[in-house]
Amino acid sequence: MAAIVNPDLDRCRSQATFDPLLLTYFIYDGPEKTKRRRFLQHLALKESKKVNDCQLSELSKEEQYEVALQKVTATYRRIFELGLQDPADISLYRNTFIEGHPFAIHVLAFLPAVQKLASEEQKAKWLPLIERFQMIGTYAQTELGHGTFVRGLETTATYDPKTREFIINSPTTTSAKFWPGGLGKTANFVVLMAKLITNGRDCGLQSFLVQIRDLETHQPLPGITVGDIGQKFGFGFIDNGFLILKDVRIPRDNMLMRYAQVLEDGTFVSAKNDRLLYGSMTLIRSHMASACGRALAMAATIATRYSAVRRQSEINAGAGEVQVLDFQTQQYRLFTQIASAYALLMAGEESSAVYRTVSSEVETGNLQNLPILHALSASLKAFSSWQMMFGIEQCRLACGGHGYSSASGLPKLYANEVSACTYEGENTVLCLQAARFLIKSYNAAEKGEQLPSLAGFLQAPKGEKSRLTENLELDQLIAAYEHRAARQVREANSRFLSHLNKGATATEAWNQSSQSLVEAVVTFSHAFVVRAFIEKVTSSVLEPSLSSVLIQLAQLYALHGITRNSGQFLKGGYMSDHQLEMVENKLYELLAALRPNAVALVDAFEFPDGVLDSALGRYDGNVYEELMEYAKRSKLNKTEVHPGFFKYQKPFVDSLKSQAVAQSRL
Numbered sequence: 049m050a051a052i053v054n055p056d057l058d059r060c061r062s063q064a065t066f067d068p069l070l071l072t073y074f075i076y077d078g079p080e081k082t083k084r085r086r087f088l089q090h091l092a093l094k095e096s097k098k099v100n101d102c103q104l105s106e107l108s109k110e111e112q113y114e115v116a117l118q119k120v121t122a123t124y125r126r127i128f129e130l131g132l133q134d135p136a137d138i139s140l141y142r143n144t145f146i147e148g149h150p151f152a153i154h155v156l157a158f159l160p161a162v163q164k165l166a167s168e169e170q171k172a173k174w175l176p177l178i179e180r181f182q183m184i185g186t187y188a189q190t191e192l193g194h195g196t197f198v199r200g201l202e203t204t205a206t207y208d209p210k211t212r213e214f215i216i217n218s219p220t221t222t223s224a225k226f227w228p229g230g231l232g233k234t235a236n237f238v239v240l241m242a243k244l245i246t247n248g249r250d251c252g253l254q255s256f257l258v259q260i261r262d263l264e265t266h267q268p269l270p271g272i273t274v275g276d277i278g279q280k281f282g283f284g285f286i287d288n289g290f291l292i293l294k295d296v297r298i299p300r301d302n303m304l305m306r307y308a309q310v311l312e313d314g315t316f317v318s319a320k321n322d323r324l325l326y327g328s329m330t331l332i333r334s335h336m337a338s339a340c341g342r343a344l345a346m347a348a349t350i351a352t353r354y355s356a357v358r359r360q361s362e363i364n365a366g367a368g369e370v371q372v373l374d375f376q377t378q379q380y381r382l383f384t385q386i387a388s389a390y391a392l393l394m395a396g397e398e399s400s401a402v403y404r405t406v407s408s409e410v411e412t413g414n415l416q417n418l419p420i421l422h423a424l425s426a427s428l429k430a431f432s433s434w435q436m437m438f439g440i441e442q443c444r445l446a447c448g449g450h451g452y453s454s455a456s457g458l459p460k461l462y463a464n465e466v467s468a469c470t471y472e473g474e475n476t477v478l479c480l481q482a483a484r485f486l487i488k489s490y491n492a493a494e495k496g497e498q499l500p501s502l503a504g505f506l507q508a509p510k511g512e513k514s515r516l517t518e519n520l521e522l523d524q525l526i527a528a529y530e531h532r533a534a535r536q537v538r539e540a541n542s543r544f545l546s547h548l549n550k551g552a553t554a555t556e557a558w559n560q561s562s563q564s565l566v567e568a569v570v571t572f573s574h575a576f577v578v579r580a581f582i583e584k585v586t587s588s589v590l591e592p593s594l595s596s597v598l599i600q601l602a603q604l605y606a607l608h609g610i611t612r613n614s615g616q617f618l619k620g621g622y623m624s625d626h627q628l629e630m631v632e633n634k635l636y637e638l639l640a641a642l643r644p645n646a647v648a649l650v651d652a653f654e655f656p657d658g659v660l661d662s663a664l665g666r667y668d669g670n671v672y673e674e675l676m677e678y679a680k681r682s683k684l685n686k687t688e689v690h691p692g693f694f695k696y697q698k699p700f701v702d703s704l705k706s707q708a709v710a711q712s713r714l
């Protein structure tokens with residue numbers, strides 16, 4: 049029997065001015081793909097429950113790992129049985145079946161690293177085994193002492209021409225590999241980043257395929273010390289690990305030799321471009337805006353549905369308690385996050401498209417656009433994970449006390465997803481990488497050189513004023529963001545030059561202007577996201593009722609960014625006080641205008657309840673019943689009187705009682 053839907057949530061749905069199904073089609077690329085998505089999700093949820101229906105967040109780390117392993121093996125068994133081939137189908141099925149798992153780095157980083165870095169011959173040998181999990185691997189780059197500064201890695205791979213082998217060593221405590229996902233207990237192979245030494249010469253970092261565990265017994269091989277790194281902020285189900293190598297010998301053929309090679313006699317043949325070694329990092333970074341958008345969309349769905357159900361306080365005295373979604377402050381908190389989720393999803397599509405284009409150029413040996421891809425993927429990864437981190441926390445806070453309960457699903461979402469600010473490159477560091485590209489492009493623009501379209505905004509004439517009016521022209525919103533980015537880049541460059549003029553070296557001057565550079569990169573990414581959102585919405589053929597809501601949402605996203613960073617938009621007189629006031633007024637108007645559509649905007653993401661895993665975000669809105677059920681399931685409620693009562697509480701209370709009696713006798 050279908051559950052009765054909470055009447056407030058039901059009413060919100062009936063108030064929508066557009067058909068959410070059309071929005072679902074827009075998000076997931078049409079009716080056919082949506083149908084397939086629903087089918088696969090339904091199948092995955094049904095089968096996932098059969099395998100194990102317990103909640104990972106209620107288990108210890110060891111239990112989470114075991115259940116996640118049980119589930120991920122079942123997932124892939126079914127994926128093979130079903131014959132799923134399309135990577136999008138596979139990841140949808142897997143991500144519905146299980147929220148996270150110890151094979152994550154095998155599929156997200158180990159497999160792509162071999163695809164990108166191995167020669168054709170090596171790929172033919174290893175990829176079939178990797179794809180069918182006969183080799184399970186991880187990407188072992190980070191060390192205890194170095195993560196960001198990859199050139200500082202200490203692990204060595206010394207070539208021995210006599211045996212035609214590399215001898216791998218972790219020479220110091222700080223050279224132990226540390227953090228790779230799946231390394232702790234799961235992987236039997238790693239793609240290892242190590243300093244190549246051949247013919248007595250340090251040839252810099254190269255990648256090697258190293259077996260670390262026996263394929264039958266799973267025991268570490270001789271010379272290998274490996275294990276799990278312990279409790280973390282989140283990701284309890286992933287065994288991030290450490291690895292120490294002592295005189296581990298691997299055949300020469302196990303160096304990934306697509307770009308650089310070591311010949312049998314030890315001669316080193318260098319790559320056309322050293323940075324091609326970083327290809328798998330670029331791949332993951334390029335797709336992270338979409339992943340961040342999805343995580344934020346989940347949080348926004350939970351908080352928006354709950355805010356439609358939750359009644360608290362009165363707006364008009366005596367008129368009864370209102371849905372908290374009617375408070376303007378709640379609308380501001382949530383609708384700006386709904387807008388951010390959509391914005392990141394659209395920007396993610398755009399950055400994945402840039403990745404596809406540039407990586408196919410790279411495949412043919414054309415590296416001209418690699419710096420653009422690096423700058424975009426690095427900066428957007430940082431911007432989107434920061435927006436997501438802030439946004440999920442806003443959604444959690446917007447749920448009041450129940451947002452603090454694990455039942456809301458929000459604490460674990462935050463704890464898991466916030467790691468995206470750190471992995472694949474710490475955000476600040478990645479911004480500084482993108483800054484190199486922006487400053488170079490700025491100087492090229494100053495010399496009148498033609499810039500790639502991504503940096504074209506740097507050619508905008510200085511001293512222009514915003515022409516934004518009450519009509520909130522979309523081109524003027526894009527222009528405002530691009531002018532802001534150009535000004536911030538110019539300002540960061542001036543800071544850099546002024547330190548140089550005061551006698552600092554180039555690297556010192558860079559460090560002394562680095563906060564300004566990071567801010568410039570954030571404005572660059574923000575402009576990219578605003579443009580991607582607006583262009584996607586305006587270039588798609590949409591039913592007018594849907595189009596107008598999406599335009600409102602894109603406007604809200606852009607106006608919100610202006611109000612939060614007003615100083616940068618007012619700088620140099622680009623925007624006037626009057627325009628800023630208009631932006632604020634329009635933002636408040638948009639909150640009211642979007643109120644009837646809030647629930648439909650999140651429903652359109654179509655996250656099944658089993659994926660949201662939230663008492664507050666349930667589709668039927670039966671929040672209180674579920675919270676009560678969740679409370680009753682608490683392990684502390686397994687016994688009416690906890691053994692601790694007799695062990696500690698009663699003896700304590702009794703001891704004070706007898707003391708009190710003794711004292712009263714004095």
Ligand SMILES: CCCCCCCC/C=C\CCCCCC(=O)SCCNC(=O)CCNC(=O)[C@H](O)C(C)(C)COP(=O)(O)OP(=O)(O)OC[C@H]1O[C@@H](n2cnc3c(N)ncnc32)[C@H](O)[C@@H]1OP(=O)(O)O
Nearest residue numbers: 189195196197198199323326330335339422471472473484
């Ligand atoms: C597929 C879907 C994904 C969705 C995600 C879902 C969730 C997944 C869940 C869990 C996944 C967890 C995965 C985690 C995996 C990892 O974390 S692996 C480890 C990642 N580590 C890093 O990212 C380290 C960060 N550090 C670096 O990237 C580099 O060391 C550095 C770039 C910061 C500095 O390197 P260095 O050698 O010192 O270079 P520089 O001298 O600064 O610059 C040299 C030039 O090279 C250019 N460059 C740097 N990187 C790249 C690149 N990737 N591509 C192209 N070019 C690059 C750089 O711009 C310099 O050029 P110029 O001199 O011309 O400016």
Ligand SMILES: Cc1cc2nc3c(=O)[nH]c(=O)nc-3n(C[C@H](O)[C@H](O)[C@H](O)COP(=O)(O)OP(=O)(O)OC[C@H]3O[C@@H](n4cnc5c(N)ncnc54)[C@H](O)[C@@H]3O)c2cc1C
Nearest residue numbers: 187188189190194195196227228229467471472473474476
């Ligand atoms: C959940 C998770 C999963 C991971 N998975 C893997 C994996 O599978 N494989 C793997 O190899 N690694 C993995 N890592 C490691 C991860 O890639 C690194 O932690 C990350 O790249 C950051 O490097 P770091 O830890 O050295 O930070 P640090 O560089 O030590 O950062 C510390 C601080 O120093 C600042 N800083 C550092 N350098 C600079 C600079 N040049 N300029 C300005 N500021 C600077 C940073 O901004 C930061 O504030 C994982 C990490 C996490 C958290």
